[in-house]
Amino acid sequence: MFIEIEANSAVPIYLQLAQQIIESVAKGSLKPGDSLPSVRAFAADLGMNMHTVNKAYHYLEEKEFIQIVQKKGVFIHENGVRKASELDRLRLKKELRPIIAEALCLQLSQAEIELLIQEISLDLKEEM
């Protein structure tokens, strides 16, 4: 698994880690049932603290993307890839809203915004 952490990002590193794991699930390089490194091994590999990895894991567990099994390890949740609920859609819209507002100020058309999304989707598939 290829994780790249930007030390000088405004995004906390535990979040960067969690987001990149989600990306791996999105692109299919991590599939439901796959195991993730232990908090210690991952921390050593990434040069960060065990507790930071743990925080990322719990963030992902709350989002139901991974499953933490006591004394066993961490696995991609069986429902890691699933159909969005209406609540999911609302949450995604809330997160997208400020970005779309900015895009509209920057005079991006609907088509241009859709192109951005397509480029991102391609990025998330090419890298398999």
Next chain:
Amino acid sequence: MFIEIEANSAVPIYLQLAQQIIESVAKGSLKPGDSLPSVRAFAADLGMNMHTVNKAYHYLEEKEFIQIVQKKGVFIHENGVRKASELDRLRLKKELRPIIAEALCLQLSQAEIELLIQEISLDLKEEM
């Protein structure tokens, strides 16, 4: 201007304020040259601190959405509505990426994601 701050949001209130000002520019209810309330008046109106409004203003100034004129006041930047630069597009993509990744895990198709964007765009126009 209608600003609604969610006290219990994980998004800092200075950011919520800034984002909602951007939304107003996006929907056209605030146009380049329009003046914004003074930091004191706005703070009193919203029930928050002067310094918090100031922080939102400086955040928006850095993004070139408003112009702070010494001893005069704050105005929507003449370039508040402008054509996106290539850097703008890259920044937007970086912000969109983790959300799109999550959308893909939730098995939203390209069309379904585009529908979300359309719904948001409508929201940002209807409210004029």
Next chain:
DNA sequence: AAGCTGTTCTATTATTAATAGAACAAGAAG
């Protein structure tokens, strides 16, 4: 028995968010 698993506990350090009050310099308005 040894090693590994996530968990829990206490602890420290640094940064950010938010508030508060006072004072300043400069423009506007009377």
Next chain:
DNA sequence: CTTCTTGTTCTATTAATAATAGAACAGCTT
């Protein structure tokens, strides 16, 4: 000229978050 308002600056405090650190625990695997 005086008064008010403007954004700015300064110091200060409080709370929360991020990140690190080390130790210990319970339970599974080998």
